[in-house]
Amino acid sequence: MAYKINLANIKDWAKNYDGPLFDGILCDPPYELGFMGKSWDSSGIAFDVEMWQNIYKLLKPGAHLLAFSGSRTYHRMAVAIEDAGFEIRDMIEWVYGSGFPKSLNIGKAVDKIQGNEREDLGWQSTHINRPKTENWDKSAQAMNHGKFKVEGKQGGGLQHITKGTSEWEGYGTALKPAHEPCVLARKPIEGNVAQNCLKHGVGGLNIDGSRVGVGADKTKAPTKRNNSASWFTTSDKTNLGGNDYVGRFPANLIHDGSDEVLEVFPDSKSTGGTGKITLDSNTNLGGGNNYFNFGDSGSASRFFYCAKSSKSERNAGLDGFEIKEALFNNTGLKNNGDGTERPQGKFQNHHPTVKPLALTKYLANLIKPPKGGRLLVPFSGSGSEMIGALQAGWEYVEGVELTEEYIPIAEARIKYWLEQMDKEQPSLFNV
Numbered sequence: 001m002a003y004k005i006n007l008a009n010i011k012d013w014a015k016n017y018d019g020p021l022f023d024g025i026l027c028d029p030p031y032e033l034g035f036m037g038k039s040w041d042s043s044g045i046a047f048d049v050e051m052w053q054n055i056y057k058l059l060k061p062g063a064h065l066l067a068f069s070g071s072r073t074y075h076r077m078a079v080a081i082e083d084a085g086f087e088i089r090d091m092i093e094w095v096y097g098s099g100f101p102k103s104l105n106i107g108k109a110v111d112k113i114q115g116n117e118r119e120d121l122g123w124q125s126t127h128i129n130r131p132k133t134e135n136w137d138k139s140a141q142a143m144n145h146g147k148f149k150v151e152g153k154q155g156g157g158l159q160h161i162t163k164g165t166s167e168w169e170g171y172g173t174a175l176k177p178a179h180e181p182c183v184l185a186r187k188p189i190e191g192n193v194a195q196n197c198l199k200h201g202v203g204g205l206n207i208d209g210s211r212v213g214v215g216a217d218k219t220k221a222p223t224k225r226n227n228s229a230s231w232f233t234t235s236d237k238t239n240l241g242g243n244d245y246v247g248r249f250p251a252n253l254i255h256d257g258s259d260e261v262l263e264v265f266p267d268s269k270s271t272g273g274t275g276k277i278t279l280d281s282n283t284n285l286g287g288g289n290n291y292f293n294f295g296d297s298g299s300a301s302r303f304f305y306c307a308k309s310s311k312s313e314r315n316a317g318l319d320g321f322e323i324k325e326a327l328f329n330n331t332g333l334k335n336n337g338d339g340t341e342r343p344q345g346k347f348q349n350h351h352p353t354v355k356p357l358a359l360t361k362y363l364a365n366l367i368k369p370p371k372g373g374r375l376l377v378p379f380s381g382s383g384s385e386m387i388g389a390l391q392a393g394w395e396y397v398e399g400v401e402l403t404e405e406y407i408p409i410a411e412a413r414i415k416y417w418l419e420q421m422d423k424e425q426p427s428l429f430n431v
Helices: 010-016 049-056 074-083 106-114 138-143 193-200 259-264 311-315 357-366 384-392 406-423
Strands: 002-007 022-027 059-068 087-095 119-125 158-163 179-186 238-240 243-245 253-255 324-326 345-347 374-378 396-401
Touching (some): 010 049, 022 357, 049 059, 049 074, 059 074, 074 087, 074 179, 357 384, 374 384, 396 406
Parallel strands (some): 002 396, 022 059, 022 374, 087 253
Antiparallel strands (some): 059 179, 119 158, 238 243, 324 345
């Protein structure tokens, strides 16, 4: 298991690369949103067909590409990838409940222009489901759909609420961000898929290695018909009482497990239905037929889930690094209560788009070939995609990063997490 990080512009680096071909790509390019006026997020590199063509040439036929983008700009990146010669195979959605809407209060803006007075409703919690307090106002709660106010206090998750009377009251300009799309593309195969896999060692997705445990806790395995429930803790086939059980087929939806996301999905009761699966020629679940019954209920519990990166995960391995203010892209700024925002805090790892390691590991595992594998990580940033790939078992991972200050952070994080792997191999679904 080895890795390398290059300080370079990925477009130029890929154009001049003359080493062995890669078996896959996992990356998190700029979303091209012009975040906080930063030039790196408005360069157009993610939409650059020539850049993707340069990357395309570095891959074996049948190799997969995974690249994140923003909900407003995904289409332009996906088209650029397609125009470069890739086949668009799917779009994976990472859904979360922790985004904050960056929406202009049009009613308030209109009142400011017209000089209208606005009714002061006091301070309201930004957390709808926060437990009731002694200052909880039942009438306000009833009127504001589960919200409550605390008079005379600011901060601590509170925002100042006013109400106007213009016809534009209640109108805004944006929805709450709650997902990030990831393109799944593939370099065209030679011959058929099986022939390509045998010739080049790539071309398929690691389905069984990415199956999802059944049940809300992700550990309940499908049960043998008319038998008691069994449990497992990894995606691998697990021998339980002489029978092999596998999890659910991986889907193109990943969520963060938050109550807010789970509540969006309609709950469904178990149907008790069965399906048929052939595990191998020597495995029989009884009666000569390999039938199984998932027997679970719920909604989003059927999908792999992954929360956003925690502060401790971001900073692990960075003791002694300079602490800087972090301006997180897309969903990471806190509301000041007056329409403005502020950074979440100060971190050793101040990179604005840190993906959680459980997510990067899961995705790296999904496109990993059966043996070894060389993965390219353009826009490698603070190393999350590289760490996830190494944890997933890729034999060699190579990153390319344009911003020099992030490379020492990535190197230190990779070293730390590799040391943790040596101590105890983490579960793929340890989220």
